[in-house]
Structures are given as C-alpha cells and as structure tokens.
Amino acid sequence: MREKPEFKAYEHPAGGWGSIKAVAINVVREGAPLSTAQALLRQNKPDGFACVSCAWAKPAEPHTAEFCETGAKATAWELTDKRVQEDFLAAHPLATLRGWSDHELEGIGRLTTPLRYDADSDRYVPVGWDEAFAAIGTELRALREEDPKSVVFYASGRASLETSYLYQLLARLYGNNNLPDSSNMCHESTSVALPKTIGVPVGTVSLDDFARTDAIFFFGQNVGVSSPRMLHQLQEARQRNVPIVTFNPLKEAGLVHFANPQSPRDMLTPAETAITTQYLQVKNGGDLGAITGLCKWLVEADDAAQAGGAPRVLDAAFIAEHTHGFEAFADFVRAAAWADIERESGLTRAALEQAAATYARASTAMAIYGMGLTQHRKGVQNVQMVSNLLLLRGNIGKPGAGICPVRGHSNVQGQRTVGITEKPELAPLDQLAALYGFEPPRDKGRDTVATCEGVLDGSVRAFVGLGGNFLRAAPDTDRLEAAWPRLRLTVHVTTRLNRSHMLPGQVAYVLPCLGRIEIDQQAGGAQTVSVEDSTGFFHASDGVATPADPNLRSETAIVAAIALASLPPNPRVPWAAWMGDYARVRDAIEATWPEVFAGFNQRFRTPGGMPKPNAARERRWNTESGKAQFIVPDGLVANPDTPEHGADVLRLMTLRSDDQFNTTIYALDDRFRGVYGTRKVLLLNAADIARLGLAEGALVRAETAVDDGHRRAVGGLRVTPYDIPPGCAGGYFPECNPLVPLAHHAEGSHVPASKAIPIRLHLEA
Ligand SMILES: Nc1nc2c(c(=O)[nH]1)N[C@H]1C(S)=C(S)[C@@H](COP(=O)(O)OP(=O)(O)OC[C@H]3O[C@@H](n4cnc5c(=O)[nH]c(N)nc54)[C@H](O)[C@@H]3O)O[C@H]1N2
Numbered sequence: 001m002r003e004k005p006e007f008k009a010y011e012h013p014a015g016g017w018g019s020i021k022a023v024a025i026n027v028v029r030e031g032a033p034l035s036t037a038q039a040l041l042r043q044n045k046p047d048g049f050a051c052v053s054c055a056w057a058k059p060a061e062p063h064t065a066e067f068c069e070t071g072a073k074a075t076a077w078e079l080t081d082k083r084v085q086e087d088f089l090a091a092h093p094l095a096t097l098r099g100w101s102d103h104e105l106e107g108i109g110r111l112t113t114p115l116r117y118d119a120d121s122d123r124y125v126p127v128g129w130d131e132a133f134a135a136i137g138t139e140l141r142a143l144r145e146e147d148p149k150s151v152v153f154y155a156s157g158r159a160s161l162e163t164s165y166l167y168q169l170l171a172r173l174y175g176n177n178n179l180p181d182s183s184n185m186c187h188e189s190t191s192v193a194l195p196k197t198i199g200v201p202v203g204t205v206s207l208d209d210f211a212r213t214d215a216i217f218f219f220g221q222n223v224g225v226s227s228p229r230m231l232h233q234l235q236e237a238r239q240r241n242v243p244i245v246t247f248n249p250l251k252e253a254g255l256v257h258f259a260n261p262q263s264p265r266d267m268l269t270p271a272e273t274a275i276t277t278q279y280l281q282v283k284n285g286g287d288l289g290a291i292t293g294l295c296k297w298l299v300e301a302d303d304a305a306q307a308g309g310a311p312r313v314l315d316a317a318f319i320a321e322h323t324h325g326f327e328a329f330a331d332f333v334r335a336a337a338w339a340d341i342e343r344e345s346g347l348t349r350a351a352l353e354q355a356a357a358t359y360a361r362a363s364t365a366m367a368i369y370g371m372g373l374t375q376h377r378k379g380v381q382n383v384q385m386v387s388n389l390l391l392l393r394g395n396i397g398k399p400g401a402g403i404c405p406v407r408g409h410s411n412v413q414g415q416r417t418v419g420i421t422e423k424p425e426l427a428p429l430d431q432l433a434a435l436y437g438f439e440p441p442r443d444k445g446r447d448t449v450a451t452c453e454g455v456l457d458g459s460v461r462a463f464v465g466l467g468g469n470f471l472r473a474a475p476d477t478d479r480l481e482a483a484w485p486r487l488r489l490t491v492h493v494t495t496r497l498n499r500s501h502m503l504p505g506q507v508a509y510v511l512p513c514l515g516r517i518e519i520d521q522q523a524g525g526a527q528t529v530s531v532e533d534s535t536g537f538f539h540a541s542d543g544v545a546t547p548a549d550p551n552l553r554s555e556t557a558i559v560a561a562i563a564l565a566s567l568p569p570n571p572r573v574p575w576a577a578w579m580g581d582y583a584r585v586r587d588a589i590e591a592t593w594p595e596v597f598a599g600f601n602q603r604f605r606t607p608g609g610m611p612k613p614n615a616a617r618e619r620r621w622n623t624e625s626g627k628a629q630f631i632v633p634d635g636l637v638a639n640p641d642t643p644e645h646g647a648d649v650l651r652l653m654t655l656r657s658d659d660q661f662n663t664t665i666y667a668l669d670d671r672f673r674g675v676y677g678t679r680k681v682l683l684l685n686a687a688d689i690a691r692l693g694l695a696e697g698a699l700v701r702a703e704t705a706v707d708d709g710h711r712r713a714v715g716g717l718r719v720t721p722y723d724i725p726p727g728c729a730g731g732y733f734p735e736c737n738p739l740v741p742l743a744h745h746a747e748g749s750h751v752p753a754s755k756a757i758p759i760r761l762h763l764e765a
C-alpha cells in the first residue's frame, strides 16, 4: 500500500452511512464476505461469539446487529480468505520482510502451519506440530535447568479465560511469575490506582447505570473509535437530556455527535445526537490540573454553603461514613491556585467552574476514562483524581453512578482475574499449590518494562508470546529490536505474521492458532470459551465459522502442548483432559476462585453475562482503612520530565485511528480526523507551526527530548495543522513508539507514558 496523503475535514457524525460504508469496504477487501456477514449476525449474541475487538459490555437484550464498525472490521480480518502460502515464505527472506509495514505483513493473510526459523536461508520453513513442540520443549527444559526466571510468558489481552488460566499455570509450574501482559501498557494504572481508593482493581459501572445516570464525565477515551457500541448507551442518555462533559485535547468525532446506523430514523433523516454538551480541550497531561479545578470549586462551594447555612454541595454523610482522608484532600484543593490550574490544564477557570456546576447538579454521575489518563508519568494519580472527584458526591456504589475504565482488548480484564499477573500477591498461589501439589514461585515476576530491561541486559533468554505484537507495542522500539535477536528462544502463538516475528531468536517458532470466531473441535466435541467484559461480566463464546485451515490448533491446545513438552510430568495437572474438554478448565478455575466463579459452567451463559462480585459496588471497601480513600496527588504536573511548552519542546501523544486495532493496521486512513492515505503525520497547532518556523506539509524528524545517552528519532512526519492545544502534538501508535524511552513510564504502574513524550522537531531536507 503506497502512501497517498490527503486531508479533508470530517463533518459527519460518527456512525451513520460512513460507518456502513467502512464496514462494507473492509469486508470486500478481506474476501469471504458471505461467512463474515453470517458471523456478524452472531457477534456478541447469546448463541454466538464475543467480539474479538474491544471489551465493552454485551447487553442481555442485544440489538439485531450487536456490532460496530470496529468490531465488524475485526471479524472480517479474522475470517479473511487470504492465507500465507509456502511459496511465499520460500521467496521472502526475513531481511526483506523487515522492510514491510505492519499493514503489509498482516495483509499476507492467516497462517496455517507451524513455522521454524532457518538461520541459514533467513526464512521461515513449515514444520509439523510434533516437531515444533518437541523442539520448544527441549529448549525450555534446558533453560529451566539453568534459570527458570530467564523465560517470560507474555499475553496479549485477547485469549480466553480458559487459555489464560492454563498459561499462568504453565509459567508458575515452570518456575516464575514472568507474566507481562498488554494491560501493563494500558490499564495497569487503573489496576494499581483503584485498589488504594475504592478497594477493587476494576470499574464499578454496569450497563444498567447508564439508564439511571444524571451526568457523564469523559476523560481521554475515544468512544467512537475504541468502544463504539457504548455510543448506544450515550445516545440513550442524551435522549434523556443527560449532560456529557468531555475532557480531551482533540475534538473526537464520536464524542461530538453520533448517528445510529441501526436506527432507520437516524439514517434516513439528518437526525444525529449531539453527544458532548461541554467539550474541554485539555492539554495532554493536563487532567490532574483540570480535575483539581473541579474539586476546588466543589469544596469551596461547599465551604460557602456551610458558612451560609445553604444545602451542602458535597455528600457529607457519605464522606463521613464511607471515606478516609477527606480533610487532607480538601486542604490540597483549597490551596491550589487557579493560575496554576489554568496553566497546567490549558483550560479557563470559567470553563472548569461550568463543568463543576454540572457535576454538582447531578444526583448521580459517572466518570468514563481511557488511555488519555493512564499513559502518563502520573497515570496512577490521574485515575485516583477521578476517584476523588466521584467520592466528593458519593458517586461510587449507587445506581447511576460510578467509575468506568474502558478496557481495550476483549479479555484483558479477565486475564488478570484468572491469574495473568507478575505480582505474586494478586495470584492465588496457595490454592494453586494445594490443587496441583507444587511450590509456586513467590517472588515478583517481570512486567512489560522489566521484560524489555531484561532483553536489553541479556537476563531474559526466551520470550513466549500468546498473541500480540510485543516488539511494536512496547516502548523504545529501536533499542529493543537491536537486542531482540540475542534471545535464545522466541515462540509466538498467533493468527498472522507481524513485526515481532521478523526478529527471531536463535531458535524461533511461530505457532498458528484458531481465532475465537472459529469453531474449535476437540476430543470432547465443539468447545466454548469465555471472556470478561469491561464492566465485570463473564460471557460464553462459541465459534461460528469454519476454521481458516484444518491444521490450525486452538490456543488452549497449544498452551497445554507446550506445558506437556517442557514441564516434568505431574499427574495432578490434567493437561490432556483440559485440552479435550474446556468445561474441565472452567471447573479448575472455579476450584481456584470459588467465590468469584461459583457455578461457572452452569451460569456462564446468563444473558448479559455472569456478574463478577464487586465489593465497591456495594460500598464495602477492601482498602487499608476499610473505607474509600481520598488520595492527595503530588501536585498538578502529570509529566515531570516534559517541560512546559513555549520552548522548542512539544508534548507528543500517540493516537489510534479508526482503521487500526492496536498494531493491526487495516488501512492508512483516519477519516474521523480527516487524515487519508498516510499515518506519517504530526498533528500540530497552527500557532506552534508558525512559532517553530515550519509550514504545512513540511517533513520533519521528531527527536525525543530526553538526555540519557540514547538518540531516538522518527523521520518523514508531515506537519499537519490541527485543532489541538498549543504545545501538544499528535502522532500515531505504533509508528511513533521508537520515541518512547523505556524509563518514561507511570510511577507505580510502569505503563509507558505514551500520551506525553517530550519531542523536538527538525526540518528534513
Ligand atoms: N478501533 C479500535 N478500537 C480499539 C483499539 C484500537 O486500536 N482500535 N484498541 C483497544 C485497546 S487495547 C485499548 S486500550 C482501547 C484504547 O482506547 P482509548 O482509551 O480511547 O485510547 P486512545 O485511542 O489511545 O486515546 C484516547 C483518547 O485520549 C486522548 N488523550 C490523549 N492524551 C490525553 C490527555 O492527556 N488527557 C485527556 N483527557 N485525553 C487525552 C486522545 O485525544 C484520544 O481521544 O481501545 C480498544 N479498542
């Protein structure tokens, strides 16, 4: 696909005819239109499969078409007619394929046979499954003898609860807690922040709350692209006149207005729903300042109300009965100066006061957020500020209220629930020990950042990847790629080829698997798997499509086979029986967490999902103090190593387009932002373009403004004027990942701070 840059503003609502056209183009481009169309009708349905795109909740009473543009593209991508052919592999050494883009590599099609890297010819060659497992087993057994901690087991957030449970058990039987996952680059800031404030690592909002809320606050989440099915709930809320207040540096189309492609009225008339009622274009990294402003207004209005004998602005009864640390927090916001709040947030006091007043008028409010909060140096504190805001008016644990982190991958939250974590204190090690008769490792494992560090310093010797595209998704791409081939062993379980497979270890295997949409036949018949959605409901998922190739194996079967090949025999761990009947894996999951998964096999087909217990929803607080806790942030600065703009340093946020799912690039367009035919752009404020002596369309090289002895640069970026706050810049993930220093990550959670990278621009000749 050649770059053909074109720019034209997008003036239509999200959804609408544009969305139908986009789905149709994708389905045709990928081939297999018939099977895709049939599959789409069973997407997110009780007798069908859980969408392989995002993790948004699946209603008990689904719409006829319970899928969105993004989800339809993901389905078409999985059910493509294209296959990686043997003669293709024979004709292309990896040295050539390394010059291919992400889009081109995945565009070759689905893999159908296990591959071994042959260093002599620099090619992948097809091998049989038995040969692959035997060779992987030999390598893993040898490494285990030397040092079981030298191997990492990465998981991208898509694999089912069943596969993920087996995968974490494999790592622990192997002898480590090295279970980095995509969540480490994503909502880990949430998982670290919320246990300290409300005592649970997940959100408290469920679908029912949308029908009862009085106000919605959005922070750094691009609903129209990242979780479009939520637009239905938002549209319904807007029809009840519920205000929606949005904090986002960019005017994102889906947050501005929406036409429901499933409503004849919306499609045949110019009807569209205005989504956001007050749009605040906060500077990226400015949310700590902005939310401090909201809280300051609320606390001071409450002080005044108390002094004047007027009704309270805060929920004093809730604060007294249910919270800890209010006074210290109130003192912090009272002391914050409006000048500092305005400077850090880039918003005016008047705008923040208006938003605070909207919040104060609502008897119930919810806050929804995404990567705009979590991917900052103070990403954990960003999330805690949202929680502080909600606690001020008792907006946790009552209908219509709550906190709503919107998870990315379709089972990323569930993977953590079944033990994928590097943190031993979060894993049920005692239960695993009792159930399987072994002594699990008790020390902390490697997360994503520690895995990268280990690859760089040589202490990581092998990488096993259950899905994903680690080398593209992780920070500091160039440094990581240089070190990667030193690994002794790389094993990737995957559906397609991607960049991570192009840098094989000394011994390297690529194992092709079934996707979740495909029918999974095992000894015990067609298998069902399960996932957890963003709101904490478990869903059954049945394959509906014929597998891309009869030679493919399921992820569950592959993980079990790797375990059988590389671990000493243990009659208490029934890998083969699990492989043949996933209901037995669900029994094992229930035995490991009886309170969470009681009656799993009987209840997991509940329409709308089987709820996961959530103490905060019931105002039971599993925190240190036994109460919900206010947390005072260090200050208003979310990115201490990103200097204030004005000088030549800009703050770069890396973005997703509507034509990608993470590193899977469907096409080079971002129609909602008016960018077509290219991803090599830098969105800049017109005043910054002038100030820096640049011109529209000029090609620049971005260099990271961090002085740690490593030069990081991405060239060929086209200067593109955009409605973005001064001092901020926008570029695409993953193209800009070489600019993210590994050390530039969130305190506490280690999430790469990829929404605020300090950069300088240099004009290219
Ligand atoms: N179509 C599609 N859907 C997806 C994905 C995809 O790639 N494509 N990825 C999936 C995954 S894994 C995830 S985690 C989610 C991610 O979905 P989101 O959480 O929506 O993440 P992003 O799209 O990276 O960025 C979200 C928004 O943050 C804004 N932003 C950037 N910096 C700041 C800031 O400092 N403050 C505020 N308030 N806003 C800011 C950006 O303008 C952008 O609109 O989506 C999932 N769904």
Ligand SMILES: Nc1nc2c(c(=O)[nH]1)N[C@H]1C(S)=C(S)[C@@H](COP(=O)(O)OP(=O)(O)OC[C@H]3O[C@@H](n4cnc5c(=O)[nH]c(N)nc54)[C@H](O)[C@@H]3O)O[C@H]1N2
Pocket: 106, 155, 156, 157, 158, 182, 183, 185, 186, 187, 371, 375, 408, 409, 466, 467, 468, 469, 470, 472, 473, 474, 493, 494, 495, 496, 497, 498, 513, 514, 515, 516, 555, 654, 655, 661, 662, 663, 664, 733, 734, 736, 737, 740, 754
């Ligand atoms: N700069 C920057 N970096 C980021 C982000 C950002 O916003 N900015 N976002 C971060 C976030 S939120 C996330 S979640 C990570 C994503 O990191 P990952 O989860 O590692 O990456 P993905 O791009 O989702 O993985 C895509 C690959 O998964 C494989 N795949 C697809 N379907 C299946 C399947 O069913 N089974 C298996 N086994 N494999 C499959 C395909 O080979 C495909 O190439 O990236 C992070 N990196």
Ligand SMILES: [Mo]
Pocket: 182, 185, 186, 187, 407, 408, 409
């Ligand atoms: Mo994510």
